[in-house]
Amino acid sequence: MKIVQDILVPGGFARSFEAKKGQKIKVIDVEGKQVSDFMAFNKDDLKEKLSTPHSYMSALSLHIEQGYILRTNLRRPMFEVLESTAYSHDMILPACDEQRYRVDYGIKEPHRNCVDNFEEAFEPYHLTRENFANPFNIFQKTRITEDHQIIQEEGDSNAGDYLLLECLMDVVAAVSACPMDINPIGGNKISDIRIQVLE
Numbered sequence: 001m002k003i004v005q006d007i008l009v010p011g012g013f014a015r016s017f018e019a020k021k022g023q024k025i026k027v028i029d030v031e032g033k034q035v036s037d038f039m040a041f042n043k044d045d046l047k048e049k050l051s052t053p054h055s056y057m058s059a060l061s062l063h064i065e066q067g068y069i070l071r072t073n074l075r076r077p078m079f080e081v082l083e084s085t086a087y088s089h090d091m092i093l094p095a096c097d098e099q100r101y102r103v104d105y106g107i108k109e110p111h112r113n114c115v116d117n118f119e120e121a122f123e124p125y126h127l128t129r130e131n132f133a134n135p136f137n138i139f140q141k142t143r144i145t146e147d148h149q150i151i152q153e154e155g156d157s158n159a160g161d162y163l164l165l166e167c168l169m170d171v172v173a174a175v176s177a178c179p180m181d182i183n184p185i186g187g188n189k190i191s192d193i194r195i196q197v198l199e
């Protein structure tokens, strides 16, 4: 496969990019355990967007593996998972935002967060938080216990692990290398993510 775009997402920031139907998106965890919130929109109709609930409702599974179809809010296939070298990804938790740090952790100063990151990254497309769906949280580990408690744990991705998606429509997408540095989901550090668009 040929690399047509190679984007380094600095830890704690987000970058947007476009990919065409048939191209592949490779999300690479450069150092390991870096949560990568991912959002995508149909390039031809930005009201249609990646929706994790519609995806897991259709798949009846929260486990990302080869052949898993990620769907839009109109239940149409948007991506097919071609390969994941990491075991855990999350499809249920919202993106971190300023309130997450202020309300849940009592941090008074502004803290970088994924919702602000996505607004920065999608600014050329005039997409704001009112347009966003819940993200697909690549390399994030969330576990639901038998008594239905939600447990967030340090991710299990290692340096160089990746998720490879095939685009089933033309998309505008963005990845936020989550700036969470308070709970252990990112291995207590913030690191870079590399995005490659391949064909």
Ligand SMILES: [Zn+2]
Residues within 6 Å of the ligand: 037, 095, 096, 097, 113, 114, 115, 178, 179, 180
């Ligand atoms: Zn975040």
